[in-house]
Amino acid sequence: MIIFIACGLSAFGQNDPATEKLLNTLREKYQSYRTAKINFTLTATNQQKQITVDEKGELIVEPRTNRYRITLNDQVMISDGKQQWHVLKEEQEVQITEADGEQSGSITPANIFSFYSEGFKYPAAKSETIGGKSLSVIDLIPTDGKVSYVKVRLRLDKSINQIHDVTVFDKSGSLYTYTIQNFTPNVKVTSKTFIFDKTDYPGMEIVDLR
Numbered sequence: 001m002i003i004f005i006a007c008g009l010s011a012f013g014q015n016d017p018a019t020e021k022l023l024n025t026l027r028e029k030y031q032s033y034r035t036a037k038i039n040f041t042l043t044a045t046n047q048q049k050q051i052t053v054d055e056k057g058e059l060i061v062e063p064r065t066n067r068y069r070i071t072l073n074d075q076v077m078i079s080d081g082k083q084q085w086h087v088l089k090e091e092q093e094v095q096i097t098e099a100d101g102e103q104s105g106s107i108t109p110a111n112i113f114s115f116y117s118e119g120f121k122y123p124a125a126k127s128e129t130i131g132g133k134s135l136s137v138i139d140l141i142p143t144d145g146k147v148s149y150v151k152v153r154l155r156l157d158k159s160i161n162q163i164h165d166v167t168v169f170d171k172s173g174s175l176y177t178y179t180i181q182n183f184t185p186n187v188k189v190t191s192k193t194f195i196f197d198k199t200d201y202p203g204m205e206i207v208d209l210r
Contacts, residue, residue, distance in 0.1 A: 016124040023116055030113040031063050035189055039182040045175040059109045067194040068110045078196050085196035096208045112178055119143055134158045
């Protein structure tokens with residue numbers, strides 16, 4: 001399971017200058033890395049049905065080129081910056097789309113460190129302490145009123161100026177939380193990391209949706 005969620009809600013207030021500076025510093029730090037490897041968990045909670053699903057994943061990304069590879073239990077997503085291959089293991093299918101084919105404003109593991117760059121309003125950050133960690137808490141309010149959620153809560157670890165987790169509050173009452181378990185900058189990658197090789201997935205149907 002991997003969740004793509006698109007922005008929605010009318011503009012709210014003005015951006016807090018200190019919070020804006022914090023987000024700009026975070027984005028610049030991330031963009032300075034040649035590559036990064038992120039181990040994360042995705043927790044999806046349906047509050048109405050009281051159901052919670054957890055999944056672990058790995059992201060390898062080149063921040064400056066938007067090339068990435070996301071690996072989950074039943075899915076793999078690979079992008080060379082121009083096109084994306086979505087490997088659906090259970091369906092035995094590989095879907096090919098344009099790399100920018102995702103809905104504008106979507107939040108995924110691949111853009112979790114940059115999605116907040118535009119399309120949001122935010123008040124002053126608050127503070128929390130979780131497990132001995134001091135966190136800055138930023139509530140991001142989408143400015144596009146077309147789709148499905150009311151806000152995104154971004155929590156930053158103050159000691160290292162890094163994302164701790166991101167929670168999406170859906171209008172249905174469901175919550176989707178990406179939690180960063182481990183972040184390793186400037187890892188070595190091979191030329192094949194961001195290229196789909198069909199020999200790695202024998203017998204799968206290739207569906208070109210471009």
